[in-house]
Amino acid sequence: MSTEPLLRLEGLTKHFPIRSGLLGRQVGAVRAVDAVDLAVEEGTTLGLVGESGCGKTTLGRCIVRAHDPSGGRMLYRWPDGSVIDVAGLKEKELKPYRGQVRMIFQDPHSSLNPRKTLREIIGEPMRAHGYGTKEEVHARVGDLLDRVGLRPEYADRYPHAFSGGERQRVGIARALALSPRLVVADEAVSALDVSVRAQILNLLTDLQDESGLGFLFVSHDLGIIEHVADVVAVMYLGKVVEQGPTGELYGRPLHPYTEALLSAVPDPDPAARRHRERIKLLGDIADPAHVPPGCPFHPRCVYARDVCRTDPPPLREVGGRRVACHFAEELELRGVPDPDVREDPKVSA
Amino acid sequence: MPADDVLLEIEDLRTHFLLDDGVVCAVDGVDLRVRRGETLAIVGESGCGKSVMARSILRLVDPPGQIEGGRITLHRQDGPVELVGADKRLLRQVRWRDIAMVFQEPMASLSLVHTIGSQIVEAVRLHENVGKAEARERAIDMLERVGIPKPRHRVDAYPFELSGGMRQRAMIAMALSCRPSLLIADEPTTALDVTTQAQILELLRDLQAEFGMAIMLITHDLGVAAQVADRMAVMYLGRVVEYGAAEQVLAAPRHPYAQALLRSMPRLGRASRTRLAAIRGMVPPPFARPDGCTFHPRCDSAMAGRCDTVTPSSVVVGDREVSCLLYDDEQQEREERR
Known part of the structure; x- marks a missing residue:
């Protein structure tokens, strides 16, 4: 291989301390993620499956740096080809990385702010990352809504006016706002009904084909993982126990x-x-x-x-x-x- | 006349919610039969009324919901009883002893401050004239049968001390403690992992073989229904659109909604990264039910001028009942030819 993968995890570890007693002394640790090696290639989907408590969500959250890893390396390849270990980056240095690695959450009802319009919700990451003028953000929000299959006129409505499937589309539009290179989808369709789920899965596949996104798809549902993933990693108690091409x-x-x-x-x-x-x-x-x-x-x-x-x-x-x-x-x-x-x-x- | 083996008969059940914004017809004319000792799966997406229908049977629908009409007849050994107009005394008798219910989230339906054992003992003693010690032995015995290890020890455990799967087992033990003739299980495995789900489904099958009770399984997952169901009813917007033997409904669904639902499921072993056949549009909001057949705006076979005006009634097509005008026509044609 001439090129590095988009993201490579080397011995990624996340332990949560168990504290007990008056002094809050550490009496043990939950090894949520334990020395995991994995790679996500550009334009492909890595599926992560396992039962609840296996650490798949923690791993996803480490990748977007919602958790700070306790050990190991996360080697991210920038568009210019340079590779940086983002596991060790400080909060301040993370901003460019966070613009390129976005997350889609499970519950479309709790992950959208009910007091904000779709325009504000989807525009938020653009404002935070200084995307452009107000007009440019407006235009892009319209484009994004169109791309996820919602009418651009909906931009000034509030989330409560939408169904679960539509809200999940809003969440996807928000994740795409900064044209990310890697998207972590944590149980992104698990809360949806079967018929709507198929629509959202098709949408995600289309978006990947259009823009060469890398996906980390976390799910407990093996049917969904088989459907979306090129490579599957099975996790058990914080460790990868098997990994290989989906079909095999x-x-x-x-x-x-x-x-x-x-x-x-x-x-x-x-x-x-x-x-x-x-x-x-x-x-x-x-x-x-x-x-x-x-x-x-x-x-x-x-x-x-x-x-x-x-x-x-x-x-x-x-x-x-x-x-x-x-x-x-x-x-x-x-x-x-x-x-x-x-x-x-x-x-x- | 119902056949001898019919345990529960639902006729034209309508449960509506009278809200400020209008009336939500959650269950809008459901006809169903549950036979003794068999498993009937009720399948549908959220909002199709499957849970409200099940709760209507035990009269557990909270206001503003109320049963607007229809009949629910339970055929007990000593004769049929009507549940829709039943008084409290009869309902208390029927609940748990004739019909027991298991819910999706066991943590929400178990008392947090009582041990598993004491909750089972209470249920048993409310319905049967047994002493404390005997009821406790019964509780231990039931816990053992549902596969809880060390039942003599776990009988004194609180619900939070058990895992999700074990809690659901305890819930099932409790539901079966009075030997009901019907167990209603409302999404009993939805909150569980696949592995635990498989164990619970297997347990339900084993217990049915042992106790011979009928099961009404409510699920959104066609795969789960396929594992345990003898018969299957597919619901859409408060109505049963297809009803028949589970194996046949799954192998060759007739109603366009049932067909679309089955097609839209990702299934193991299919080539990965193929497009799924999604059902277009979405479930309409509860206040704006489409006229005619409620599925017609999403239906690929909808006939303009018919499906949007005529409400289909249930017709018998071969081995099953389907509510779709496509089959209505077929039947008419056949009659005309005769």
């Missing part, structure tokens, strides 16, 4: 946790129900404040052996993918079957 990872997972996640997704295909196997997962989500020794997934893993209880598996390269499992080569894990093969019995039914 879904077709033949290498980590037992990926297999368990895939087996848990409810499929509306009635044929799949007959073929369905029981979900291979034991117990409940582990507590990130008490990460088990050895492989963090071993208490829930149906394939766990003695070595898993003691030795933490490193994230290593297996067949062009990365996986953190001692037995990645041995296990024959089930992915998502080919829908065309699967649809046959439906015809005969």
Whole structure:
């Protein structure tokens, strides 16, 4: 590779201290993100999946620097080709970075200020970053609304006049206001209804095709991630346990946790129900404040052996993918079957 | 005459909310039947009235909402009872003992200051003449059946001490503690992770096999419905637009809304980065219900001059009931040919 990726994380770590007692002494730490290496390329989408508490949201928030990382590096490539570690930048030095890396939030009802008009909401980042004259901002707000599929005349209305899907479009317009190069979308469509969700996903894909945006798409929904992502990273208790191209990872997972996640997704295909196997997962989500020794997934893993209880598996390269499992080569894990093969019995039914 | 195996029969149910700005017809003429021991999934987007419909059954709709008309008949072993005009005494009897309900957010429906066990004991003792010790044993037994580890210990736990999945299990244990003949589950897994969701759905299936109760599952997720439902009703703007065997509705939906809903879902195993077939427009605001078929402004098969004026009634098409003029015509044609 001649060029650096748009953003590369090296050993990114975020620990939250657990304090207790009168003096507020630190008694432990929640390892929300623990030494994560990942890269987002220009014009592509990195999907981040995992259960709640796996650290995917914290990771996204570290990238936009809403959290300060506790360790590791975040190497961002500027348009001129220079690469800067933004993990160590101070608040004051972050402004240009924040103009290029924007975020779309989950809840369109709480992430828009109800007392401001769409023009003010979408214009805000432009004003903060000195985008241009008032007239230029006005014109751009109109353009942006048009681009996300809203009528420019709506600019002087307030968020309450809009439905959830429309508000999410406003949130997207705001994220795009400064022509960012990287957008972090944290559960950006999870709060929306199915029919509206499809509209928003299509919109995001179109925007990426038009302007070569890099996306970090954080979601617990494997269906959505498969749909939008070029590369998928699966997180468990703050660590990436498997990462690879979407099709390969879904077709033949290498980590037992990926297999368990895939087996848990409810499929509306009635044929799949007959073929369905029981979900291979034991117990409940582990507590990130008490990460088990050895492989963090071993208490829930149906394939766990003695070595898993003691030795933490490193994230290593297996067949062009990365996986953190001692037995990645041995296990024959089930992915998502080919829908065309699967649809046959439906015809005969 | 209802067939023998019908447990709950809803006829032309209308629940309206009388607000200052107008009347919201949240449920606007729903006909449904739940058979004994089977699972009926009610599917639809938010605002389609599925939750209000379910709450109407137990008369849990808060004012300004009120049931404007229709009948809800529960066929008990000792004869049918009518729930729409039922008095408080009858309702108290029916709730929990005949029909129990589980909600989306267990933390909001469990008492925070009582232990799980004491809440189950209270429910059992309100409805059955059993002693404290026996009720407690029943609670422990139920907690064990819903897969809560160490039930003898957890029976004295407070809801905040349990994880989301465990809380939902406790909620289900409580709902089933009086052996209801119908369990209404309103988005029981929506607040949970996929893995926990799969476990809870499996649990519901197992419990149904064991206790034989009917389940009415309300969900916006067609995938969830596919996992557990025997029958399925698709709702749009307060009406049931399609009703039939779940497998067939999912395999070949007839109503254009049901078809569009199924197409717009991202499904595992499809090629990634393809465009999803979105339903155009959005659910209209509650005060401005379109005339005629309420789906016609978003429908690709809408017939100008018909769908925007004529309200479709439910017609039987093959193995299911569909409320769509497309099929109305077909039926007429067939009759004419005869």
